[in-house]
Amino acid sequence: MSGFVGDLSPQQTAVLEKFRQNVKDVLKPKQGDYYLLRWLRARDFDEKKAEKMLRDALQWRQEMGADTILEDYQPIEVLEKYRTGGILGRDKSGCPIYIDPYGLIDMKGLLRSVKKQDILKKFVQVMESVGKICEEESKKNGCQLDTMTIIYDLKGLGLKHMSKESVDMYLAIVDASESRYPEVLRRAFVINSPKIFPIIWSIVRPFLHENTANKVVVLSGNYKEALLKEISPDQLPACYGGTLTDPDGDPRCKTYICQGGTVPKECYSQAVPHHAMLTGNIGRGSTLQLEYEVHEPNSILRYEFQTDGYDIGFGVFRKNSKERLKASEMDTILSTQRSNCHLVPEDGAVECDSPGIYVVRFDNTYSWARSKKVYYVIEVLETESKSNMEVSNDDDDNDDDDDEFVMAQDTAF
Structure with a gap:
């Protein structure tokens, strides 16, 4: 059985009931079976491991201010201007799409300009925005939506992205995705992968649960055709095979998707310890x-x-x-x-x-x-x-x- 609502074995149903009782002291009214099953699937229906994972995540959320971050987040100019990525469109299942032209990021420059915690807070703000969109779409469509599709465009990714601090920062984000927002990923498409991608994958792979790793698809050749099987043209930027453009006709939709770029050295304020x-x-x-x-x-x-x-x-x-x-x-x-x-x-x-x-x-x-x-x-x-x-x-x-x-x-x- 898949472990989703409506597709549980008798054993999985029993584990879910036990898990619900174990964590009822921290659950909010809207956090029902869909929510609980995310944590159980992430820990292969081991309720003790799932409980620890959930409680650790709730403590982390408190430290990061996740529950109120959409109301009180204070943007940092250099981070807003030079990070990469943005939410745009919905896939054919109705889930929000996050597009990240990560090959254009200057992570070293960002880490010289802001604190690691600032970058993590921005990640939380994005993930909470995705959660809010899923909640709104669920109400509008009358069905549960709690996942997202990601497109990673690695064009431009090279050796300059492989500094230890840059890789460590990305791994911290990957780890937070897995341990704090489990089972949120519906599908991740990797396009324009560089020659060094096997090394990148060997670094990232140990941080991913098997369920997550199986959702990662590397596309080569005519990736636009493959994306259009999952995403309607009017929900995909023109540069990736869709019809969406900015009002000025820009096919990369820069109004919604931050394109990164080199951080000016005058923005630097952090030193390597x-x-x-x-x-x-x-x-x-x-x-x-x-x-x-x-x-x-x-x-x-x-x-x-x-x-x-x-x-x-x-x-x-x-x-x-x-x-x-x-x-x-x-x-x-x-x-x-x-x-x-x-x-x-x-x-x-x-x-x-x-x-x-x-x-x-x-x-x-x-x-x-x-x-x-x-x-x-x-x-x-x-x-x-x-x-x-x-x-x-x-x-x-x-x-x-x-x-x-x-x-x-x-x-x-």
Whole structure:
């Protein structure tokens, strides 16, 4: 049985009744069987796990002010202007559609400009808006609607989106979706997926319940035709195959769907906390080399670093053995450049096309007067779950260098 109202086995019906009794002290009058079954399905009808999940979520809602956020939410200008996404249209079942051109987001810039909690509050405000729409549509149509359809447009998504803080922020949103708003997703369509999507999916997948993962559909080729099977043309922006446009004819419907963009640095106000980073001391005229073993081709090495004062050289290289080599003796992945990371933290990512040992190299050989302290976070992301051992080498000798992923149509995970 599906676990939905009207399709319950005798055992599921008994669990529902027990669950209702266990949580009756926190239920509101309008939170009936449809509401309760969402939590039970999310925990495979284990009423104890479902109760804990529900009570934890209610505590979180109180902390986030979710029950009153639609009335008292105070928009933050940079967040409203540079986040991505918006609610527009209904699918053929009557559920609201959320369209997110996530490939256009500058999450790093947002996290430099607002607090993580501000981004989470915006997420709550959006989800509560979806809930209100579902409630209104349910009354209008005379049937229960409590789910949403999402379209993730990943065009433009690349290595710049893979910084640790950006990925961690997105995972926090995914986790909140799963644990605080369970079974709200009807279907998620992923379009314009980039080459690095398998790595992205391997990061996100562990946060999703099997029910949710099965609702994610990656579309390639003629995705517009596939979207129109679920969404009527007059409910879908013209850029995705529908007929909706802004009043000025814009096919992306920017009035309703925020298109993101690069956050101006003058908006920055947040700094990366040093306690979240590892530290390394680089003597004057010296280098610090960190080695990371990559097992899978097309993996990603992402980095973030800053210094207390003064610039530092930074480069990424590859070698095939654990032998200590100079930069000139290794394959150059990212040539060494001096970074003013004492002013603005540096972050980024490089593609690791081939397996091997990738060497992240901080270069202070040009400085004979000052040693440097560097704070850094470096990780290797692979499609397969493998441990990556870091070997840190502090070297005082001087270098003599001058220094498409495509899935089949309608492939569901």
